[in-house]
């Protein structure tokens with residue numbers, strides 16, 4: 221992390237930038253993490269701030285052109301000598317890393333649910349299509365190759381649903397949920413890749429055509445193994461949490 225917050229009189233001065241902020245141009249207030257003690261050990265010198273949009277020195281960059289999720293805008297956010305009051309500190313000084321870990325884990329349940337929703341839409345469209353589409357004198361739903369696709373993807377999506385519900389239940393009941401949130405996010409987002417591509421395949425050529433929603437589902441699902449922590453980072457978290465208990 222390179223964004224810095226330095227005290228000057230009774231104000232914090234923010235300098236730095238962050239790429240790829242969802243809804244950046246629509247946000248009314250930003251939750252910003254910045255280094256407040258560069259000499260502290262890793263993770264111990266970061267603090268969290270609330271910055272209102274329109275604050276001088278807070279610059280919102282252009283909307284990125286993305287592969288999918290066209291309904292959601294993504295911007296760079298830049299801080300150029302952006303001055304905020306001392307009271308803008310959220311929580312305790314240098315306690316930002318702990319806040320981030322808790323907040324990101326909650327967000328992962330949301331992204332897992334998003335991935336599952338896109339995958340469900342794709343598979344529901346595919347199931348309806350294969351019942352109707354006839355080849356070799358019968359509906360393609362009656363062919364074993366198609367049935368196995370349905371069986372495998374539906375099993376994975378059901379497992380994803382249960383992992384998501386478990387993580388959400390733990391969070392709602394104030395219990396530790398970091399490991400379960402990462403498991404749900406990893407499994408659901410990877411299952412969504414397979415499900416959206418399988419659903420597209422079940423449509424044959426129609427799956428590739430924009431009159432059908434399948435190519436969009438595949439593009440929209442693609443980001444879910446990347447944002448809110450990549451699948452590789454989820455695996456690091458899961459392994460760390462699992463090994464803590466050994």
Ligand SMILES: Cc1cc2nc3c(=O)[nH]c(=O)nc-3n(C[C@H](O)[C@H](O)[C@H](O)COP(=O)(O)OP(=O)(O)OC[C@H]3O[C@@H](n4cnc5c(N)ncnc54)[C@H](O)[C@@H]3O)c2cc1C
Nearest residue numbers: 239240241242243286294443446447448449450451452453
């Ligand atoms: C559309 C979109 C919306 C976003 N919205 C937000 C937002 O609202 N707020 C926000 O803060 N961020 C947001 N992001 C940023 C997003 O969370 C990051 O892009 C994502 O976490 C990956 O980080 P990175 O791009 O720096 O990839 P990198 O960290 O450069 O990773 C590149 C590759 O290296 C792998 N890698 C990195 N470190 C390790 C490791 N230790 N072990 C193994 N593999 C590793 C990654 O898994 C990946 O495959 C958004 C991004 C996009 C594209």
